Amino acid sequence: MTDRDIELESRRAIYQEIADTPGIHFRALLDTLSYAQGTLQYHLRQLVDEDLVDISDDGKYTRYYPAADFAEAEQTVMNALRREYSRRILAHLLADGPLSTTTLSDRLDKAQSTISWHLSKLADAELVAKERDGRSVVYEVTDPDRVKYLYTIHQQSFTDRVVDRLLGLWDGY
Template structure:
């Protein structure tokens, strides 16, 4: 009796799989309503995080994580860890400087540093710290992160380190 039950369960699992997405057939990964909604949300807000996606789509974190894994396997979405945060982008959003810039502009501290560098031009860390009323070590931390992302160039001039916006970085005008 248990053998028949196991085979019946297997049969229902097989039938259920016929009506779901599978990476092994030609089914459309965006045919699933929640997955399509997550894909749209990523397109509407490039650089969105997992928790922001869950809030925007009203889908649980574990479900969002599952659908993102499928979207990444299908190369419809890719993710990058930027400034300690995993950010999701549609596959057609591949400009790394643009992605890093959007992420930096979302954070008030790095946004303000970029704005001051755009307004004033190249500056020493202490000058930026005075201008922003922050500790120089905090400014150094943010400048290092921005330099790693390719948004800021830091050059030593004698004892001072001068920071400036990278030549391909343009802040959006609002």
Template sequence: MSQIEISNFERFDVRKKLIEFITDAPGIRYRELLRLTGLSNGVLSYHLDVLTKNGRIKNKKTNQRVTRYYPNGFSEEESEIIAVLRQETSRKIIQFIIENPHCTFNEIVDYCGKVPSTISWHLSKLKESEIVENLKSNNTGTYTVKKCDKVNEIIEKHKNSFVQRIVNDYVDMVESI
């Protein structure tokens, strides 16, 4: 059966599956949905558009090029935090700061094992999102998570979706070898 011959029931089934993916991994990116569903670009785009217009899901563009999808009912604050937590380096930084409140920039760099410019970029995005704040005292800057309880709640609630992405990325890498 070709893509054009998909029945209304199957369309509903596709949309139901998309809602499941988005509910299980809020903040999922379009490309990841494309990979997980095996749908063509146009078919996926169509179904996501229908779900969005009917208020079943919502989407949010970040950085003018990344579109993330969320279940209906996700607050703006939750969407912002999830989007940041879906980035591995940002998630590592946040988790380190939560475990080591008032840590310094150099401690974060050492922990993450990334070059200072990368950490600086991520920290600026985290400060922009008002998730992390930079406290200055005695010419030393330290970092703390502003919304610690909310961030911890979201990490705990959605930790399986973060782990699943790492597993999927690893499987893709191994299969490409």
């Protein structure tokens, strides 16, 4: 994409923010760019109509991606990585998995019901698989290489230093 592909400076700024922060949601775009809500909605619609931006609904937020850069499977991973506790769960599973809900609850200092809810969402998105291990159920990441790669490539757009420390072993990407 060249500057001529997007004629308006405001639309270029919106596209650039989406490219810099793939998976960003509408409210975060509003906060970052300081455009009026209607203006942002209008320009986003134009970018989508011109097939420059894709929309992904993660169940809570509508997220935006540069159209040429992210396949649907990658958008699913990024949607999860954009949610703080899903990102932390994935980091623990990648670093030390497979792990049980109880172990994850202890590590994240969150109620088991909260961890279970996030694991359920991750399982629905086919990012984690569960397996019975005796009396407990353990979870592991289904495609660890994809998650590691996307986290590493877009690490600067996340603000979670806890996960950065857990996943610091991926400097090789």
